[in-house]
Amino acid sequence: MLLRYTFRLYPTASQHVALARTFGCARTVFNDGLRMRREAHINGLPYVSDGDLSKRVITQAKKAPERAWLCEVSAVVLQQALADLNTAYRNFFASLSGKRKGPKMAAPRFRSRKDSRQAIRFTRNARFAVTTGGKLRLPKIGDVPVRWSRPLPSEPSSVTVIKDAAGRYFASFVVETAAAPLPQTTGEVGIDLGLTRFAVLSDGRKIGSPRFLRRAEKKLKKAQKALSRTTKGSNNRSKARVKVARAHARVADARRDFTHKLSTQIIRENQTVVMEDLCVRGLARTRLAKSVHDAGWAMFTGMLESKAKRYGRTLVRVDRWFPSSKLCSACGALAEAMPLDVRSWACLCGAVHDRDVNAAINILAAGRADSLNACGGL
Incomplete structure (x- = not known):
């Protein structure tokens, strides 16, 4: 079963700047993709596929002078921002058709730099790692100090770096673990x-x-x-x-x-x-x-x-x-x-x-x- 383990991060001053830059790039890619799909819908054009969206919003955008700064952050973060957008659209369409149970899902909305929560996700393709000194190594950010409250039971498949409204940073790991049944009781x-x-x-x-x-x-x-x-x-x-x-x-x-x-x-x-x-x-x-x-x-x-x-x-x-x-x-x-x-x-x-x-x-x-x-x- 998949479990999530969350730990407090204490980035340095330079890492604060690098994280802010990465949050901003991921937010820009998400908003660009959302804007492109909305404009296609308004103009009566076909739905922009995931692959075409990635090519236009990331690959081609990096070559444009006004989006050249997207090259300063990990490409995996940008791909995961688009993956979040695609998931939001799939949930929205499934909710409209009745395939998704529970409360109705709204259409994706634009992200703002003033949102109380900012998040970016690194998968194994990004080659993040926990160093021998107990720090979290993130590509193009550096080795971030972590407050380890407990050990990770297995190798994490991904890590999400979160900044909350109080300005605190957290690392949320997703790990695969087996069920651990407790001894039977009559209670x-x-x-x-x-x-x-x-x-x-x-x-x-x-x-x-x-x-x-x-x-x-x-x-x-x-x-x-x-x-x-x-x-x-x-x-x-x-x-x-x-x-x-x-x-x-x-x-x-x-x-x-x-x-x-x-x-x-x-x-x-x-x-x-x-x-x-x-x-x-x-x-x-x-x-x-x-x-x-x-x-x-x-x-x-x-x-x-x-x-x-x-x-x-x-x-x-x-x-x-x-x-x-x-x-x-x-x-x-x-x-x-x-x-x-x-x-x-x-x-x-x-x-x-x-x-x-x-x-x-x-x-x-x-x-x-x-x-x-x-x-x-x-």
Whole structure:
């Protein structure tokens, strides 16, 4: 299976300039290709093929005086920029025809030097390498220092160099690894996600909601105010924008670290994990949008799914309309109504339930039933 490993880069001053030049050349090639295809569409001409586009946007453009500076960067980076454009068009056409599942894909858009994220990709053809001193050797850029937090399990097939809105540089490697199943265990758990508590497990454990964005709102508000008072185009505005971006980056990093640790712990302890198939996109359109995004449910469920696949665990999703909160886990009776302000309730059978723990128990039971039906049970 393919995995992605990301490490922090610390380029020197000259490498900052070389990376900026490479970002700009890749962006120019992407925009030139997109412009050429749009003009062909407007003028009623045939769709420009991938090979013809590469010849006109890269090979012929390098010979023109106004594009001669494209020769200063690796040709592989330019080819990968066009490959990204071709992939974007294929996804767009597949979405229009209905072959691609999920939300509709928009047509490719022009890239800007003011985009919050800049990226370039090197494949094996570019002959990038990790030196004996632990640096990342990139063609026409040099040996870039890397903060290695863990070793790479195998030889990477490609590396993407990313610059984020906070001005940080990262190297994202794609490596091929075999699945590493963990020892079998008898543990099973149902998970009920929420906003008051991030998650409640069927064994009674309650995991508090970190609310990273809410906790950082005071600093973010101060940084945003300082940004709004600066003059557009000034150096002070650029500095203030970076401060805002760094504050948001700290929030995102903390949320990612929390979800990684929690998802790993749950996968290691349990053979089967059951959770609701939440529509996070729909919930993000409600008045709870800010809290839903702050919780990071989509990130957490995505990590659970990928880690379950890698470590040989089973992840089951139950229907989002399953009445987990209103169903008595002791006798199976269904309550008529269950307002959100009711956190505990008593069933006619005498059982007293914590709303979230009861929901997690019901989710686990529903996951077991779905597994039996999938295996041919009644």
